[in-house]
Amino acid sequence: MFSTLLTALRACVVTLVLTGLLYPLAVTGLAQLLFPGEANGSLVTDDRGRVVGSALIGQGFTRAEYFHPRPSAAGAGYDGAASSGSNLGPTSLKLKARAAAELERLRRENPEAPGPVPAELVTTSASGLDPHLSPEAARWQAARVARARGVAPERVLAVVDALVEGRTFGVLGEPRVNVLLLNLALDRRFGPGVGDGGPRPGRGVP
Known part of the structure; x- marks a missing residue:
């Protein structure tokens, strides 16, 4: 034994x-x-070498001169320690009310935007941390960003188009744009956004 x-x-x-x-x-x-x-952690740094976030985790940009990500239901929003979707079903009145409020806000903030509001700007992702937008959802916001920065929309659209990522291995997923990298590229091209609200060191939600 x-x-x-x-x-x-x-x-x-x-x-x-x-x-x-x-x-x-x-x-x-x-x-x-x-x-x-x-x-x-796929950390992203600015021109000074300061870490301003991760390319894998969305941030809550809200100022007009920056592209805005999808809404988030992760904790208080974009909380990497509380990754979650809203778990609200298609018959949920709470989901309907939230979507209606998002639509109203988006139309108010983007009066020059062409066509209907892209669905992904109204709905949260399953993780609540999606760092990407489709190229169409980014282009839809370009007029607002251009107006806030005082530049021609074509120049902002050129930045978007330059940062479109193709399908992984050519077949997986859809073309996409990383919102954090896009906003950093805007600051490098046109200067930092006005006021407090851009990518900053140590901030998960600017």
Whole structure:
């Protein structure tokens, strides 16, 4: 019986060392070697080298001179520690009221925008942290951004088009634009936005 217990104990120790120590160290080391940016959170820095967010987590931009992301139901909004959708179904009166309020706000803030409001600007993502918009949803906001920055809409649209990401491996997902990277590109091209509300160090929700 003692020998059986000793064998089981040795197997437990070996398994613990292999799966709990050596394997995580090996995977972490390979990730740091092959994909250092992704392994460290895909952090985004500004021109001064300051971290202003992650390319994987949306931020709550609200000022007119910046592109706005999708609404968020993650915690108080865009909370990386509380990733969640609203879980409201299509028959929910609360969802209907919230969508109506979003539509009214978007139309009020974007009077020059062409066509109907893109659905993704009214609905939250499943995670509440989606950092991307479709190119169409970004272009829909371009007139407002251009007006707030005092530049021609064509110049803002050119920035959007330059940052459109294609499908992953050419087949997965849809074309998209990262909102944080887009707003940083606007600041680099046209100067920082007016007032307080742009990408800033240590801020998850500017």
